Amino acid sequence: xxxxxxxxxxxxxxxxxxxxxxxSDATYYLTQLTMTAYYSLVIVGLCLLMGYAGQISxxxxxxxxxxxxxxxxxxxxxxxxxxxxxxxxxxxxxxxxVHQQDLFGASVLHVxxxxxxxxxxxxxxxxxxxxxxxxxxxxGHYLAMATLGFGIIIFRVALATPLFGEADGxxxxxxxxxxxxxxxxxxxxxxxxxxxxxxxxxxxxMLLLSQLIHSRIGRALRAIHGSEEAAxxxxxxxxxxxxxTFVLSAVLAxxxxxxxxxxxxxxxxxxxxxxxxxxxxxxxxxxxxxxxWGALIMGVVLNFLxxxxxxxxxxxxxxxxxxxxxxxxxxxxxxxxxxxRELKNLFRKNGHGPA
Amino acid sequence: xxxxxLTHVHKRFGGLHAVNDVSFAVQPGQIKAVIGPNGAGKTTLxxxxxxxxxxxxxxxxxxxxxxxxxxxxxxxSRGLSRTFQNIKLYxxxxxxxNVMIGRHCxxxxxxxxxxxxxxxxxxxxxxxxxxxxxxLELLGIADLADSEATxxxxxQQRAVEFARALAAxxxxxxxxxxxxxxxxxxxxxxxxxITTIRDRGITVLLxxxxxxxxxxxxxxxxxxxxxxxxxxxxxxxxxxxxxxxRIYLGEDDAAD
Numbered sequence: 001x002x003x004x005x006x007x008x009x010x011x012x013x014x015x016x017x018x019x020x021x022x023x024s025d026a027t028y029y030l031t032q033l034t035m036t037a038y039y040s041l042v043i044v045g046l047c048l049l050m051g052y053a054g055q056i057s058x059x060x061x062x063x064x065x066x067x068x069x070x071x072x073x074x075x076x077x078x079x080x081x082x083x084x085x086x087x088x089x090x091x092x093x094x095x096x097x098v099h100q101q102d103l104f105g106a107s108v109l110h111v112x113x114x115x116x117x118x119x120x121x122x123x124x125x126x127x128x129x130x131x132x133x134x135x136x137x138x139x140g141h142y143l144a145m146a147t148l149g150f151g152i153i154i155f156r157v158a159l160a161t162p163l164f165g166e167a168d169g170x171x172x173x174x175x176x177x178x179x180x181x182x183x184x185x186x187x188x189x190x191x192x193x194x195x196x197x198x199x200x201x202x203x204x205x206m207l208l209l210s211q212l213i214h215s216r217i218g219r220a221l222r223a224i225h226g227s228e229e230a231a232x233x234x235x236x237x238x239x240x241x242x243x244x245t246f247v248l249s250a251v252l253a254x255x256x257x258x259x260x261x262x263x264x265x266x267x268x269x270x271x272x273x274x275x276x277x278x279x280x281x282x283x284x285x286x287x288x289x290x291x292x293w294g295a296l297i298m299g300v301v302l303n304f305l306x307x308x309x310x311x312x313x314x315x316x317x318x319x320x321x322x323x324x325x326x327x328x329x330x331x332x333x334x335x336x337x338x339x340x341r342e343l344k345n346l347f348r349k350n351g352h353g354p355a
Numbered sequence: 356x357x358x359x360x361l362t363h364v365h366k367r368f369g370g371l372h373a374v375n376d377v378s379f380a381v382q383p384g385q386i387k388a389v390i391g392p393n394g395a396g397k398t399t400l401x402x403x404x405x406x407x408x409x410x411x412x413x414x415x416x417x418x419x420x421x422x423x424x425x426x427x428x429x430x431x432s433r434g435l436s437r438t439f440q441n442i443k444l445y446x447x448x449x450x451x452x453n454v455m456i457g458r459h460c461x462x463x464x465x466x467x468x469x470x471x472x473x474x475x476x477x478x479x480x481x482x483x484x485x486x487x488x489x490x491l492e493l494l495g496i497a498d499l500a501d502s503e504a505t506x507x508x509x510x511q512q513r514a515v516e517f518a519r520a521l522a523a524x525x526x527x528x529x530x531x532x533x534x535x536x537x538x539x540x541x542x543x544x545x546x547x548x549i550t551t552i553r554d555r556g557i558t559v560l561l562x563x564x565x566x567x568x569x570x571x572x573x574x575x576x577x578x579x580x581x582x583x584x585x586x587x588x589x590x591x592x593x594x595x596x597x598x599x600x601r602i603y604l605g606e607d608d609a610a611d
Contacts (some may be wrong), residue, residue, distance in 0.1 A: 215469030235460025
């Protein structure tokens with residue numbers, strides 16, 4: 001089936017890149033490629049929301065931060081002072097808490113990473129649900145402004161709350177053991193396995209989302225994008241599908257936040273910043289909006305270059321510039337089906353430029 | 356029992372009384388037309404029936420159940436399908452995909468089923484595709500199935516919209532000016548099509564400007580003027596009705 005060919009191709013590329021890095025003794029690239037993979041989860045989720053359902057969000061860094069911050073806080077904040085509390089006793093007896101030793105040998109009590117991850121992702125989903133009900137009634141600029149407002153709130157909360165480490169963020173976040181022997185952490189020895197964990201998650205997400213967009217729901221989402229009134233008249237419950245898509249994309253962003261935080265061992269308020277949200281939107285736009293693979297490819301390329309420091313201190317400026325240039329000259333993005341025809345037009349004598 | 360029954364329906368927009376105390380019924384198997392000059396409130400009345408907005412007052416019963424104030428997607432899944440005066444197809448989707456959306460309320464796969472592509476989803480998807488192709492064939496545009504719907508010729512787009520509305524398997528089809536923008540040959544084609552639809556057991560309520568179309572195919576006609584119903588009768592009697600002639604042709608001509 002043609003639909004599964006890109007997935008197989010991606011799996012092969014992932015393996016080949018790892019092998020090349022191994023042989024050429026350049027495994028340090030795998031670290032940035034792992035981080036890139038997690039950012040890609042945010043981007044493909046946003047692509048579903050923006051490109052297919054036609055609903056913009058300028059607050060997706062907020063959902064990423066909710067996932068990352070909650071998971072980091074729960075797995076690092078010492079619960080020893082509350083040990084006697086009945087609630088924490090109950091949590092402990094459920095195996096959700098873990099005793100550890102800190103740097104100075106003192107005993108500390110944390111939430112286990114699995115419990116923290118589930119709590120963080122569920123919280124993000126709940127917030128997306130409660131936020132989505134009112135704001136998804138808005139359209140276009142108004143929706144953009146409302147989600148921007150949400151992003152600003154999350155950023156300021158992260159920056160101002162002592163529990164979230166204020167401007168320093170949270171560090172010393174422990175590894176997240178998914179299965180015995182498979183831990184999400186920045187541990188040098190676990191570099192290759194982490195690369196495969198991250199890309200495995202991207203592959204799984206791409207499989208689920210590409211099946212979704214070719215399903216009854218995927219068609220309904222594109223119908224909503226095309227004409228909400230006509231979609232409703234055909235029996236599509238537009239409010240419900242927009243909300244479900246919003247929550248799904250928020251969950252993907254939160255999962256990415258959780259995993260990347262455990263991989264990096266911490267996170268800071270810049271992950272919740274508006275420029276991060278703008279960057280995600282810019283990448284979806286340059287990838288061709290309703291094009292999951294385009295968004296994934298552009299996300300990998302641009303995030304990898306950004307993480308390698310290719311754009312220097314002008315990092316955010318580059319993404320701002322991309323947004324302007326794309327909107328002016330290629331509103332359908334760089335990677336879409338008509339691109340070959342447009343390129344031909346560009347090089348033909350009497351051709352007209354991109355429409 | 357009437358399939359659709361409007362009782363004292365009013366619609367006000369601020370100070371504008373767009374629909375003023377309109378009552379009529381549509382019997383099963385009928386082709387009924389609503390006519391009237393521009394601004395008579397025909398499309399507003401349609402939107403009140405289809406749920407685009409609720410009537411300010413009055414009730415709308417469909418199959419004996421009140422539907423006024425229900426959301427459009429709920430009304431659609433009860434078997435009331437519609438087309439739009441200015442065609443509303445989904446850009447970026449093929450003609451076939453547009454028609455497949457029409458089957459949305461006759462299928463069920465949700466987010467999880469779609470993501471996991473369960474065997475039942477796979478079967479449902481095949482059924483949706485096959486049935487949608489049948490409707491394209493019924494309208495004689497099966498060869499356009501894979502063309503982008505919004506790039507088709509105007510008449511063809513109208514046919515896709517018809518197919519999409521029929522794919523929902525409605526018991527009542529609302530057609531908002533189906534002949535608008537069509538030439539006389541295409542209009543004759545639409546007339547033939549509407550009778551075909553009726554012969555398949557679907558009741559039709561249409562709003563139309565084109566008198567020839569309405570007079571040829573309708574069983575009954577409702578005439579609106581400034582939001583009020585001024586006549587309801589067979590086409591033959593409507594043509595004789597002096598009040599109707601007056602609003603269509605003007606006072607002086609009617610006196611002649």
